[in-house]
Amino acid sequence: MEQREDIGLGRACTTERCDSPSRRTFLLGSAAFISSSLLLGGCGGGDSTRTVVAPRFLDGDERRFVRAAIDRLIPADALGAGAVQAGVDDFIDAQLAGPFGQAAGIYMRGPFHLGAKEQGYQLPFTPAQVYRLGIQRVDEHCRKTLGNVFAQLKADQQDKVLHELEDGKIDLGEIPSPNFFNLLLQNTKEGFLADPIYGGNRDFAGWKLIGYPGPRYNYTDDIEKFGQPYDAPFVSLGGEHPVTCRLSDSPTGRFRGPGCEYAQMPAKMHYDALTTTTGKVWPAGNL
């Protein structure tokens, strides 16, 4: 997606809540079970000819930066998947394209003054703009001082740059570097630990790491079993067994299954065979 001139926003649906998680759950979490009318009803009022446009924000270079950075913030190791394997870059991309990235609910009237730290965020930029400007400036800095963009650096070089950003030691122009770093770190942790319906925490990577079983409804019989393990299957708002395989490319766009990447959702969609985490296989079909 080429949107470098438009520093503001990715493409988004026309209604404010079109990317709300409950709808996305329908689109992706149970896609194979849902009729096409329901699938199309979520955004744009059920016009059956309308193409549902999935929001996207990061371009190729930005995506490479984010993948490289989150791979250092939460690396894969012997304990399990890291942020990249958990799909956190997909999560961040979708968040930046949506209401969060656009600062949709935020008071953005001027005049703008930096103020004291106790007065909170005072920059005239949306989170999406902070990413776009921040990534550009960090890559410039890396190219100038280390000879390559951030994504191409070695891991220890990347760690050093991240620490310097965290400590405010790199000049990013109008954005204090800790603002950029803290936003990136916050979103990375969110993507790792939020419900998988948002595209991160893929295969419950984050929840498996810590032992959080997901949103469960009733612990009445368990809460007084002090010190005992609780070992029920992981659940998501998308269901107990979210589909983890990827849908193949289709003539109208690129799709991934309920791990959540979808560039464009056509009115009709073909999908290849799906395998669920429990090994259940759905044959190929159409929605």
Added chain:
Amino acid sequence: MARKLPEVDVVLVGFGWTASIIAQELTEAGANVLALERGEWRDTVPDFSVTHIQDELRYAVRKEIFEQTRRQTMTFRNKPDQLALPMRELGSFLPASGVGGAGVHWNGQNWRFLPTDFMLRTHNEQRYGRKAIPDDMTIQDWGVNYEQLEPYYDKFEYLCGISGKAGNIGGRIQAGGNPFEGPRRREYPLPPLKRCAATELFDKAAREVGFHPFPAPAANTSKPYLNTLGVQMGQCTYCGYCEWFGCANYSKASPQSTILPVLLKKDNFSFRTHSSVTRILTDSTGKRATGVVYVDQNDREYIQPAQMVVLCAFAHHNVHLLLVSKIGTPYDPQTGTGVVGRNYAYQVSSSVNVTCKERLNPFMGAGALGQVVDDFNGDNFDHTGKGFLGGGYIALWNTGGRPILQEYLPKGTPKWGAGWKKALHEDYLYSTHMQGHGGVMSYRDNYLDLDPTYTDNYGNPLLRLTFDFHHNENAMSKFLTDRATEIAKAIPNRGINSKPRKGDYSIVPYQTTHNTGGAAMGNDPRTSFVNPFLQSWDVPNLWVMGSSVFPQNPGYNPTGTVGALAFWAADAMKRYIRNPQPLVQT
């Protein structure tokens, strides 16, 4: 041009807890009542359904359940000589929007204040001498006492189905309850919630160090409950999604789960959503409110005439509305005169993280599932030589272990990378935290007024908040944190991280949504905006509900007292309707 609508007897600004109580009480008395709510309609089904409400990112992190600053915010500074800047992102506190107000997203930690809290100045002067109270500390008595409010506390608790254990019934101390509480007429409507591993450890440890722990009073139902209005509530399932979420299970008391099923059936009650009140109207004398102006979501403006106007919005908004409507004398910090905006206060919190040896399963919880020590609240202990007045409770709340925001890791844990990941892996299931939750006194230089620069969507100046903690609060919070650390040390643990509060007050990290003052109640019109019945001294058919009437902020969560005061004021309103006069003559 504003369209003028037919008059109602009573118009309520906002439709949360206090509006629901006032509406229920006054419609029973025959009045025709209308509530105007700026947010949307919400109900247990479908809005709080388990198919989507247990979503930490959407509601708690992205804050979808709260007011958006784009629509309403304020400016903030620590000191009067600073430039106030807009609160662009919500942080320190989280006001609600929508039917049910903050009654939808609260935890359900439901307290009574101490008898001495209501006579704070008199009591402290008598016990510690006049000099114990610094000159700039503008604390005052409430004008109502605990004994007067007791029946109304009881009424609110039986409306909500509070789970707890009484500590003092009619002056007799009860084993297992809070021995420091004021006398209550009877036991709580429901027994305490079940305990979890962490509250069990806290209880044992607190006893070991000589304190008096007890189960927190909870507006989460420990059993099925048929409330005083005949509304059925379901038993809490400890799903861990109270705070910052609506309850799917009819277990957390809210207007929706306790009052609305009855209220909404009445012919003499109506409400309108997406209706933002922008002005209170008065007649030419300025002594009588004639109604309100509100704007709907299409920016159409309406005049809603009414015989009585009751402000039931969040604390800040009530004060903002008074200031932009030019009702009452605005507070002037230079001279210390005026009342609207005076005595803004907050609460002071600190925490102690404990990584226990025992597995805790923190995700099994409820908003008010907690074990509490009240030994150091209010004047429950001798302050001689302590260097501060007032106090707070120490609690271990097990609200649900939601993974993004409840990261209680040991001291020295890296913020990211393999070290952070390892700590989260090893410690999430074993970590908990205790809270020191202290009151805040009111001060001459902590106040609300109108901002000279920044405006809202309607062209009104934003409210301006000037606030910082003073020596008293910092010293008291340190004392509470030290006591909490003593408890933590008595828990078999792998690490303790004491986090006392430091530096100036910051609007950024979440602390509490217990904002108070700005339209204080009291016996003296020179230092209070409303009389002890919450009736405006200046405009007797205008009333103010909620924590904006607190003259200072005690060390407990406010909702129990907000509910009790609403019932207390409703009784006074019924007397006023029969005989429309000021209930206290000046």
